[in-house]
Amino acid sequence: MQIQPLATHRPSATRRPAAAPSPQEPTDHYVVFGRESAEIPAAIADVVCPAQMKLGGFPSQRWVVTPEIEAFHRQHISTTPEEKLRDGPNSELKTLIGPMLQTRYTHTQGITVAELGPSTSTTVAETLAHGSNRYIGVDLSEPLAEKQIEFLVAGGAEQFFNVKGDTYALPLQSNSCDLILTSCHPPFVSSTLEDRKLALDEVHRSLKPGGEFLLFPYNEKAQPPEFQAYLADRFELVERRLSPLGAERCAVILQKRP
Numbered sequence: 001m002q003i004q005p006l007a008t009h010r011p012s013a014t015r016r017p018a019a020a021p022s023p024q025e026p027t028d029h030y031v032v033f034g035r036e037s038a039e040i041p042a043a044i045a046d047v048v049c050p051a052q053m054k055l056g057g058f059p060s061q062r063w064v065v066t067p068e069i070e071a072f073h074r075q076h077i078s079t080t081p082e083e084k085l086r087d088g089p090n091s092e093l094k095t096l097i098g099p100m101l102q103t104r105y106t107h108t109q110g111i112t113v114a115e116l117g118p119s120t121s122t123t124v125a126e127t128l129a130h131g132s133n134r135y136i137g138v139d140l141s142e143p144l145a146e147k148q149i150e151f152l153v154a155g156g157a158e159q160f161f162n163v164k165g166d167t168y169a170l171p172l173q174s175n176s177c178d179l180i181l182t183s184c185h186p187p188f189v190s191s192t193l194e195d196r197k198l199a200l201d202e203v204h205r206s207l208k209p210g211g212e213f214l215l216f217p218y219n220e221k222a223q224p225p226e227f228q229a230y231l232a233d234r235f236e237l238v239e240r241r242l243s244p245l246g247a248e249r250c251a252v253i254l255q256k257r258p
């Protein structure tokens with residue numbers, strides 16, 4: 001599986017302490033998939049930002065995929081049995097998110113779907129990347145993206161694309177996606193309030209008017225009131241479903257307000 005960089009400069013993502021603000025380090029994004037092209041494919045040129053558009057630096061103490069973490073991912077992929085890298089039958093991707101997507105979007109065609117931080121998971125792409133729909137996986141970890149691509153190719157999926165990108169500075173054009181999803185994604189589960197708002201802004205910017213955001217897990221009671229208000233200003237709740245695992249682990253579908 002080839003990885004085609006859109007530019008030669010490699011991202012130098014690091015985790016930086018808040019006390020030592022980092023210089024702005026622009027990073028290029030990459031289109032990664034098994035096709036022989038260093039260009040953004042025409043099929044997603046209206047969605048993915050052009051190569052010359054640099055991602056932002058890493059100004060805050062947020063979780064990003066460092067070279068060390070990528071090295072760990074590469075080792076993990078090479079030493080873990082494939083069954084364990086795939087979405088298990090009892091995973092919430094299979095028991096909660098897949099069924100939710102099937103109920104709400106099965107009959108929808110012509111939509112552009114972006115999944116943030118899919119890792120090696122395939123449920124979302126397998127459920128939605130059919131017909132005239134387009135699926136774009138956005139992740140910072142190349143080894144995980146490579147494995148996801150391998151699984152999707154083996155499963156016969158066609159309408160999928162993978163872009164190397166940071167959720168805090170999405171390489172997606174404004175008003176370009178019908179649906180954005182995240183499951184167990186650090187920018188929404190283990191981030192500071194400010195970073196969570198930044199990630200939410202990026203999702204809001206990238207969605208078309210009326211576009212939808214599936215966020216999992218989301219537990220309102222555990223969210224600071226400031227984040228709840230921030231979210232309510234930008235999105236309307238249209239669906240909530242509790243995980244079979246309980247523990248207030250909800251998946252919510254939020255519709256972008258104009």
Ligand SMILES: C[S@@+](CC[C@H](N)C(=O)[O-])C[C@H]1O[C@@H](n2cnc3c(N)ncnc32)[C@H](O)[C@@H]1O
Pocket residue numbers: 063064065093116117118119120121138139140141144165166167168182183184185186187
């Ligand atoms: C815990 S895995 C989630 C896997 C999958 N979505 C699931 O539910 O099983 C987190 C994923 O998010 C990616 N990731 C973490 N921070 C990111 C960021 N700032 N931008 C893009 N991807 C990021 C990681 O590389 C990893 O693939």
